[in-house]
Amino acid sequence: MNLFRLLRNNADAQELPSIQSAPVTEPEERHVSQADHSDPVFVRGQGSWMWDAQGRVYLDFMQAGAANSLGHSPAVLLQALNAQAQTLISPGPGHSHRSGLELARRLCLSTRSDQAWFFSSANQACEGAIELARKWGEVHRGGAGGVITASLGMHASAAANQVPFNDLGALHAAVDAQTVAIMLEPIQSQAGVIPATHEYLQGVEKLCRELGILLILDETQTGIGRCGSLLCEVTYGVRADIVVLGQGLGGGVPLAAVLARGTACCIEAGAFPGAADGNALMIAAGLSVLHSVQEPQFLHQVRDCGEHMREGLTRLAQRFRLGEVHGQGLLWGLSLEQDRAAQVVAAAQSEGLLIDAPQPDCLRFSPALTVSQANVDEMLQLLARALSRVKAAQLKARHGLLA
Structure with a gap:
């Protein structure tokens, strides 16, 4: 498993190849009767x-x-997957490849992040973000590992301590000496598409800075342009220490990511269990989506x-x-x-x-x-x-x- 540590002063990117439309062919129809399956096939x-x-x-x-x-x-995604499949699909765990390095570099540049890791699902990425925060706690908080969540519908581990959303007082009261991070979705999608108020989310960031703990934003639903900016944090005027991205990054292809900034960058290469940096095919999808969204x-x-x-x-x-x-x-x-x-x-x-x-x-x-x-x-x-x-x-x- 590879860790992509990329500082924003790296060399300029090579240009992506030009994208042309690819023909769409209709797949073979499955013979399933309505008696066999009540939902559309x-x-x-x-x-x-x-x-x-x-x-x-x-x-x-x-x-x-x-x-x-x-x-x-979309034609841009089809062509990217086809081109990558003809050259390299997966070099295997522990081996770097050009597409992975390029996507990590572009993500870090466009989000002002310093590290990027890739995963196959949003669940894995959220667990990875919690693991990263706990590793930070080992280094900077004397082994503390508590994570507080303020969400009813996010992918975070059930082991995290949950408090009511949009209630800064309840969040503050839940923080103790063992707390290393606060993790939440800026918009609670599964709970009913409930946005954080600006006062609340900005207050959470201020609380994290004052207490010296990490802010983790789960943007599996809101990132990669969904809210009108590359990351939803931009619309709130906040900046997280760790950001989680979901399958929107791959345009439907199984791809998720964890972005880290500043002191949250505390796991070295090969030390992040669960990261799936070896699959060049899904990374190619991420490159095509990011390129499109930034047009x-x-x-x-x-x-x-x-x-x-x-x-x-x-x-x-x-x-x-x-x-x-x-x-x-x-x-x-x-x-x-x-x-x-x-x-x-x-x-x-x-x-x-x-x-x-x-x-x-x-x-x-x-x-x-x-x-x-x-x-x-x-x-x-x-x-x-x-x-x-x-x-x-x-x-x-x-x-x-x-x-």
Whole structure:
């Protein structure tokens, strides 16, 4: 297992090869009957759309839980994977390769970090971040190893001490002599897309600095452009000591990362169990995604399209008397007045729209970062039909009870 330690004053990067469109071929259809499987069997995806084995098309505003950052089968990702597969797929653990060194260098430069390690999943990366913090505690805090989390839906270890989110007082009270780090998501995606307030997150950073402990931000859902900037921490004006990135970095390919800054860089090469730096294929995917997200105007378009979606969801919430719209960029939650999220998700699928429900009273929207405003408008139309379906079913059930 390799550790990529890269200081920002390294030599300039070589330019990536030019990217051209690659043809998309339709995979062979699986013969699965509706009796065998009640859910759609998907056979093809392109951009914001997917097709099932019956030929039905769906507008995908889930994108594998925000992992497909560039949408389904983007040409830039296909070409990067094809080119890398023809040269080197995996040199094996303990061996460096050019793509891995390049991605680590670019990540460190673009996020002002000093070290980068790669993993195969967000869970592994979060565990790696905790392990890194505890190693820092051995070096700088006399062996202390306590990690406090303020999240209901993050990937962090169950062994970490959890406190209520957006409650700085509770967080401060939980810190003791054994605490080495505070770890949280800037936006609690699985808990219902609940953002941290600016006052809270800035207060957490200030608390960490005053107490001499580390701040870890779990950006597995919010990083790599999802919130309109490369990292969500930028939108809050804070700077973490350790940042966790998830599968959005690989555009859906299994790839996650841990970034470290300053004194948090305390594990040497070969001493980070669980790191998976040997797979050149998944690293090539990360390079293509990072290159795309950093193209001129890309993040500006994410912010514009995100604002367009927020405004549209707000109008629907008012029309159907729903709850609040909350989130950032292209990660939004819509609260419902009742625990009807599962019914709305099912109705939306019947209309050809894929969304999910992280909580019984909340819908979540995480489209491709390349989604268009026209796609957003179509999503809003399909969602309105789904909400009307659910409302009609409720009225019918109510009338049935009164009859």
